[in-house]
Amino acid sequence: MPDDQRPSRPVVISVQTLLFHTPIESIERMLDALDNSSRIGLEEGACRGFVVTLGDGSSTRVLSDEDVEALRARCPHVHEIRYHWFAENVGTARGHNEMAALRDDADYLIFSNPDVVVEPRAIWRMLDVFDDPAVGFVEAKQLPIEHPKDFSSGTGLTSWATTAFAMTPSELFTRLEGFDAQTFFMYCDDVDYSWRVREADRTVVYQPAAVVFHDKYLTTDARWQPTNAEVRYSAEASLLMAHKWSRPRLLKRILKMYDASDVPAQRAAAAEFRRRQSKGLLVEPRDPDREIGTFVKYGYAKHRYAL
Amino acid sequence: MSDDFRKYDNEVQPDNKYGHTLDLLQRHLPPGQEGVHLDLACGFGHVAEQIIDRFGLHYVGVDVAETELDAVRARGHEAHVLDLTDPEVGDHLRKVLDGRRLASVTFLDGLEHLGDGSHVLAALGDLLAEHRAVAITSVPNVTHLDVGLTALLGRWDYTEAGLLDITHHQLYSHDSLRRALRRAGLNVLDTHDVVTVRSDQHFPTDHVALSEVTAFSGYLRAVRSKAEPHGYTNQFVWALNAAPPVPGPAYVEPSEQSGDVFLSVIMRTQGRRPQELREALLCLAAQSVQDFEVLIVGHRTEVAEQKSVEQIIAEQPPSLRERIRFERLDRGQRSAPINRGIELARGRYVAIFDDDDLVMGDWVKEFADAEREHGGRLLRCVALRQDAAVDTVLGHPGIRSTSAPKALYNATFSITEHLVTNQSPPIGWVFPRSLCTDFGLRYDDSMTTTEDWEFLLQAAELAGVTDIDRGTAIYRWWDKRESSRTAHPPGEWAQNQREIERRIDARPFLLPAGETRTLRRELSELRTLRKRVELQAARIERLENRKAAQAKRIGQLQRRAARSAAPQQGPERVPLRRRLRPRTRARALLAKVRRG
Numbered sequence: 003m004p005d006d007q008r009p010s011r012p013v014v015i016s017v018q019t020l021l022f023h024t025p026i027e028s029i030e031r032m033l034d035a036l037d038n039s040s041r042i043g044l045e046e047g048a049c050r051g052f053v054v055t056l057g058d059g060s061s062t063r064v065l066s067d068e069d070v071e072a073l074r075a076r077c078p079h080v081h082e083i084r085y086h087w088f089a090e091n092v093g094t095a096r097g098h099n100e101m102a103a104l105r106d107d108a109d110y111l112i113f114s115n116p117d118v119v120v121e122p123r124a125i126w127r128m129l130d131v132f133d134d135p136a137v138g139f140v141e142a143k144q145l146p147i148e149h150p151k152d153f154s155s156g157t158g159l160t161s162w163a164t165t166a167f168a169m170t171p172s173e174l175f176t177r178l179e180g181f182d183a184q185t186f187f188m189y190c191d192d193v194d195y196s197w198r199v200r201e202a203d204r205t206v207v208y209q210p211a212a213v214v215f216h217d218k219y220l221t222t223d224a225r226w227q228p229t230n231a232e233v234r235y236s237a238e239a240s241l242l243m244a245h246k247w248s249r250p251r252l253l254k255r256i257l258k259m260y261d262a263s264d265v266p267a268q269r270a271a272a273a274e275f276r277r278r279q280s281k282g283l284l285v286e287p288r289d290p291d292r293e294i295g296t297f298v299k300y301g302y303a304k305h306r307y308a309l
Numbered sequence: 310m311s312d313d314f315r316k317y318d319n320e321v322q323p324d325n326k327y328g329h330t331l332d333l334l335q336r337h338l339p340p341g342q343e344g345v346h347l348d349l350a351c352g353f354g355h356v357a358e359q360i361i362d363r364f365g366l367h368y369v370g371v372d373v374a375e376t377e378l379d380a381v382r383a384r385g386h387e388a389h390v391l392d393l394t395d396p397e398v399g400d401h402l403r404k405v406l407d408g409r410r411l412a413s414v415t416f417l418d419g420l421e422h423l424g425d426g427s428h429v430l431a432a433l434g435d436l437l438a439e440h441r442a443v444a445i446t447s448v449p450n451v452t453h454l455d456v457g458l459t460a461l462l463g464r465w466d467y468t469e470a471g472l473l474d475i476t477h478h479q480l481y482s483h484d485s486l487r488r489a490l491r492r493a494g495l496n497v498l499d500t501h502d503v504v505t506v507r508s509d510q511h512f513p514t515d516h517v518a519l520s521e522v523t524a525f526s527g528y529l530r531a532v533r534s535k536a537e538p539h540g541y542t543n544q545f546v547w548a549l550n551a552a553p554p555v556p557g558p559a560y561v562e563p564s565e566q567s568g569d570v571f572l573s574v575i576m577r578t579q580g581r582r583p584q585e586l587r588e589a590l591l592c593l594a595a596q597s598v599q600d601f602e603v604l605i606v607g608h609r610t611e612v613a614e615q616k617s618v619e620q621i622i623a624e625q626p627p628s629l630r631e632r633i634r635f636e637r638l639d640r641g642q643r644s645a646p647i648n649r650g651i652e653l654a655r656g657r658y659v660a661i662f663d664d665d666d667l668v669m670g671d672w673v674k675e676f677a678d679a680e681r682e683h684g685g686r687l688l689r690c691v692a693l694r695q696d697a698a699v700d701t702v703l704g705h706p707g708i709r710s711t712s713a714p715k716a717l718y719n720a721t722f723s724i725t726e727h728l729v730t731n732q733s734p735p736i737g738w739v740f741p742r743s744l745c746t747d748f749g750l751r752y753d754d755s756m757t758t759t760e761d762w763e764f765l766l767q768a769a770e771l772a773g774v775t776d777i778d779r780g781t782a783i784y785r786w787w788d789k790r791e792s793s794r795t796a797h798p799p800g801e802w803a804q805n806q807r808e809i810e811r812r813i814d815a816r817p818f819l820l821p822a823g824e825t826r827t828l829r830r831e832l833s834e835l836r837t838l839r840k841r842v843e844l845q846a847a848r849i850e851r852l853e854n855r856k857a858a859q860a861k862r863i864g865q866l867q868r869r870a871a872r873s874a875a876p877q878q879g880p881e882r883v884p885l886r887r888r889l890r891p892r893t894r895a896r897a898l899l900a901k902v903r904r905g
Binding site for chain 2: 027028030035037038058097103112119121122123127130131143144146148153155156157158207208209210211212213214215218219220221222223224256277306307308309
């Protein structure tokens with residue numbers, strides 16, 4: 003159990019989000035809610051600084067300089083809104099690492115999707131969880147479609163946290179060298195970070211009382227409809243996770259399944275994995291004793307229900 | 310004297326406008342009051358003697374028709390010729406009073422005959438204020454069902470007298486009369502309307518729309534009776550006193566008819582589920598279309614619960630907080646807060662959003678898009694159902710979903726299917742507020758459950774339903790916690806369902822276009838199935854008979870076989886002689902001997 007001290011309140015919160023052709027109305031909704039959260043945190047003495055970094059991985063800028071100025075004027079309780087255009091789709095892992103490096107005075111980092119609206123109390127309830135110094139990564143509950151992964155009743159302990167909206171101490175993020183951008187483009191970079199947090203003897207906590215709205219939809223018969231990109235990158239990530247977290251037999255099984263798949267994105271994922279393997283681009287496997295990684299039916303945690 | 314002259318010469322009767330007028334005066338004229346009673350548009354002054362005899366007032370009649378005034382004067386009463394449309398009518402009336410105290414006024418069936426009644430009404434308001442007097446007015450109701458039903462079918466017949474008197478210049482409904490009076494500074498103190506099921510406009514008497522027993526008439530009468538209570542009011546007979554005038558035109562501005570906001574979201578809460586309320590408001594803050602207001606009605610909340618709700622509202626982002634109104638309500642059952650919310654609503658449409666429901670980010674947008682082409686109809690999306698439970702993590706109560714969202718409700722709306730079972734959780738549909746303001750629909754607060762189902766059936770029947778092919782709402786089903794589902798026993802739910810069925814059966818029911826196809830299909834299937842069941846039953850009966858016959862035959866054969874197989878165990882063969890008793894044998898021997 004780590005014995006280091008947590009930053010005492012009030013703290014500095016840095017929220018970072020990666021835009022990708024995101025409509026400005028969606029950015030405004032996200033910022034309005036963050037500004038309101040900051041207002042509450044400042045009024046109650048929970049925070050002394052609240053900054054938002056908007057990284058833009060779109061091919062053309064989502065926000066003009068005037069837009070950014072208008073957003074700053076719109077959010078009087080956010081101390082700084084920084085906009086950084088990457089000029090290419092850098093993926094979530096690299097994008098978040100680079101955004102985190104833009105400032106070094108934050109006590110806590112929050113990774114957020116751009117189509118997320120935060121409940122006024124959510125951030126401060128997540129911060130409460132860090133009163134326990136053993137906690138390394140905290141995830142908020144998503145609405146209207148809750149992630150189905152299981153968590154312990156009472157403690158909230160869980161296998162991993164999704165960066166749709168999750169908080170981690172900056173010090174820990176730096177010490178663990180952020181997300182593994184060499185391995186992951188998008189998808190599973192958060193699972194991998196969660197497991198490295200647990201490797202570092204910290205816990206990952208799911209706090210259902212901290213709620214954010216993530217703009218997701220189901221079909222009329224209640225099925226999840228992933229986009230092509232989601233199918234492609236989650237397939238690729240599943241191979242990389244099995245490799246990195248020492249599951250050779252599982253890797254072999256997934257490769258075989260993808261090779262025989264009718265879904266082109268899955269076949270492409272298998273081909274990409276072999277390309278990386280042949281070029282020596284894969285990282286060294288870890289967790290040889292399988293103490294951390296949790297693989298359950300091609301997922302990374304036991305699920306309460308299938309979605 | 311011509312018939313035309315005598316057409317308004319009606320007697321004072323207890324159940325006509327004169328009788329009701331005298332009753333109202335009796336109620337509102339202080340005992341022992343002295344002064345003048347002014348009878349505007351007095352005609353023959355029918356009430357003159359009654360006013361003098363019962364109230365001891367000095368009767369003064371005023372009318373524009375000299376001939377009728379002569380008849381009044383001939384009975385010894387004071388009468389003056391006066392044009393009530395004259396802008397200076399107030400001054401003229403003061404001259405008539407000539408400093409005498411005004412105690413009361415009657416203005417019976419006169420207003421509608423004036424081209425412009427605003428001057429006399431304003432003068433009346435001023436006089437009542439100056440003298441603290443009371444007035445009684447009677448005005449025919451042009452919205453009587455007899456007029457309305459025939460007008461709906463294109464018929465509009467003026468008559469010599471009555472509701473559509475050929476000499477009427479202004480026609481009044483309950484609301485338009487109230488508006489005209491308010492503008493003139495006249496307050497309605499009391500009412501004693503003349504109610505007539507069959508008015509003078511009830512002709513031709515064999516008109517199907519006028520008959521009380523036809524389906525067409527029955528349906529419209531049922532709709533009207535909910536919308537407005539004056540379908541059978543023949544004449545409004547109201548007692549008036551003075552009040553500050555409400556300025557405004559004598560007509561209605563068309564812009565007053567619709568709301569500026571698309572949707573009024575009514576959220577009832579008892580303040581006992583703060584986390585669920587937070588989640589519900591978060592869903593609203595995240596809507597891609599923000600053209601809505603939120604009316605949170607705290608129902609029977611304790612002080613601590615009320616403060617909790619107020620704090621949650623205060624924590625919302627300003628853009629949402631500015632559109633939230635919080636109202637406390639300490640009376641009524643489950644539907645009372647909804648009805649209160651509807652009263653406060655300003656939107657064109659209304660949504661009922663319980664504090665534990667969830668919606669997707671396009672919930673408002675999908676409804677708003679549908680309104681453009683289907684405005685006026687119920688708008689219904691697909692609601693999913695998800696099981697949930699409360700789970701406290703590190704001291705904070707949170708909500709844990711315990712199942713995946715499930716598509717348990719029909720994606721398309723059928724009113725006939727809804728007659729059997731409700732397939733539409735309230736969070737999945739919105740209704741035009743006009744159904745409440747213009748049709749008088751309300752959630753029935755006497756029903757302990759299924760009140761939403763009853764409302765839905767009425768609303769869908771009147772407005773029709775447009776289906777939106779999107780799953781935009783989640784109705785949560787609570788594990789291990791009290792909800793309306795668990796708080797009321799199954800018998801109570803069944804009882805309320807029977808009450809809904811009774812109400813539907815009590816009047817004609819309107820089906821939307823295409824719905825009879827569903828009925829035909831279902832009835833055809835039912836008949837086919839019944840026929841099949843009959844055939845199967847006959848076949849089963851035949852088989853059972855055959856089985857019984859075979860069983861009987863088998864039994865016979867088994868018995869026969871058993872007899873054949875068994876060894877012969879009959880009685881030992883004994884000669885006849887040995888079988889006979891000795892005495893018989895002796896007699897036989899003796900007889901043989903005798904025969905020799």
